[in-house]
Amino acid sequence: MRLDNRINERVNPKKEALIIAIIYLVIGSMVTAFYDIKFFIVISTVVIYFMIYDRVKRIKNIINFVAESLEELSATTQGLVDTQEKLEMEQMLTENIINNSSLVIFTWDLDYKILSFNPYSERVTGYKEEEVIGKSWIDLFLYDDEKPKVDGLVRYLKTGKPLKNTVGDVWKTKHGRDLELIWTDSPVLDENNNLVKIISIGSDITDQKNLVKRLNKIAYYDGLTGLPNRILLEKEATRILDEAKSNDEKLAFLYIDIDNFKQINDTLGHNAGDKLLVHISELLKSDKENIYYLSKLGEDEFSIILNNVNSQEDVTKRADKILDMIRQPWCTDNHEFHISASIGISMFPDDGDNFADLMKYGNMAMYHIKQKGKNDYYFYHDDLGKKISFNTFIINQIKRAIDEEQFKLQYQPIISLKTGELYGFESLLRWHHPKRGYISPMEYIPLIEETGQIIDVTSYILRKAIKQKKLWQDKGFTGFQLGVNLSNKSLMKCGIDKELEEILDEYDINPREFVLEVTETAFVDNVNYCIDSLLGLQKLGLKMALDDFGTGYSSLAQLRCLPINYLKIDRMFTNNITNSREDELLVKTIIDLSHNMGLHVVAEGVETKEQRDKLRDLGCDFGQGFYFAKPLDPIDVESIFFNKVKSNV
Structure with missing residues (x-):
């Protein structure tokens, strides 16, 4: 029961005043027999009643006020105790989180000097807290080329706004491993809203970044030679073409196919074929002065972009140099091979202004030189395009020609x-x-x-x-x-x-x-x-x-x-048989030897x-x-x- 309630039950001003007044009246009446005095006693009794009632009531109110104040003070005291316990629990929780978190958490002042350093930071950087306290984290952890990235960081945090999810800092650690981190920087302000320190929380994304790099390598690079593949070539070629357009430059696109590669694969196996591809890629990589961009397109196909092209004659000289490199004898497993290649060449902007067309035309020119005898290069031209279009038409029509008995x-x-x-x-x-x-x-x-x-x-x-x-x-x-x-x-x-x-x-x-x-x-x-x-x-x-x-x-x-x-003797011998003694003797020899082997002879082209x-x-x-x-x-x-x-x- 509350204190003021207990006082209200025990102290009754009316009752207390009435008791004293009655006592005064009884005693007064007993000691006097005169009417006038008795009347005075009655009047005095009434006055005494009201005086005592008022005094007791005031005392009661004071006591109630004191009781209520004591209750409020007790409640406030208990609240402060509860708050203190809660703050202590929250502080313990915060410290537990900081100390056991898998995040880099540290505080630093406006001079970039470290004020605190959590255990995870110690683990991933190799530094103990006592080694880094008071030292600039910029000088300690950042490479020189990374330092400019933090310019303006303190200036921004003075606005009182946190800086979230910033990526890019690469930390050098004590044991030599680089860390890539994503950061949230939170300002700590005093009562006047002045920045006093910063809490930085970093998540280690090194493994994720390395995974992305590995996936990127798989997606954009040839696994055998390490050269950019067709997907990356298309991206880079588009960029290179845009730059060439802006600078009014000429480029040459070379589509290269290794001659007789299948024969090497079939003869010596795929391991030998792989060695040859690596060998050629290393040769081409070494010609950095001549080759602007090198990539691998397919099993035995490469692409080269030449820049600083002045004329077709210039491209001819550079293509000759590339062919001479490839033609060098190559040895593997006690076998020597004389390698050659067929190169199709398309020119920017003369033959096309986009990657797809330039590659298509280079491919056309490459196949043309393969049909002509390989081991050479050929420049695309419009007539070749028409021929290729006709060939495509033929290929697409063959099945229909059979089905429709054309x-x-x-x-x-x-x-x-x-x-x-x-x-x-x-x-x-x-x-x-x-x-x-x-x-x-x-x-x-x-x-x-x-x-x-x-x-x-x-x-x-x-x-x-x-x-x-x-x-x-x-x-x-x-x-x-x-x-x-x-x-x-x-x-x-x-x-x-x-x-x-x-x-x-x-x-x-x-x-x-x-x-x-x-x-x-x-x-x-x-x-x-x-x-x-x-x-x-x-x-x-x-x-x-x-x-x-x-x-x-x-x-x-x-x-x-x-x-x-x-x-069957070919018509080229028949054509000259009446005009050339040599051809006549050759045909005679063929006929006699054939008859000696039991063969019949047919002469073609008799006109x-x-x-x-x-x-x-x-x-x-x-x-x-x-x-x-x-x-x-x-x-x-x-x-x-x-x-x-x-x-x-």
């Missing part, structure tokens, strides 16, 4: 030079495009050989030729050889023998009346595999012819190893009677060319040769 076959007769009789035909592919009309084989055959589409086209030719022979067979037109060109890739195709066997069986064609013509280039890459493939086809009863002999890599000595039945007579006199077995007939449609073959045993010779 490809047709014509047949050129092969005539016996001894008897003048028809011996057979060679099937020749013709393409009549619905919009572009006739497209020469020279425009698309080399292209589809490179893309691999030649395999599908060859399968189409084989089926169409065998089907045509069946149609003629059903009409009674039999007893002649039909030749079809077998592409190099089709010869290397697994299962080509089974494919041909199925088609021959489907149309009931005698394999011995079917000749497959292959070129010398088929035996360059893998002669043993090609020979095995030819032997497998011969087992079916098919005959083999070596086409365009003299234009490739075969020698007369190699002929004895090849499972062939016919040798005059003199050529025919000379070839016949030299002992050549068969002739083919415009002198006898141009390539014919099936209906013309039937009208000219059907039921005839001799040609018009």
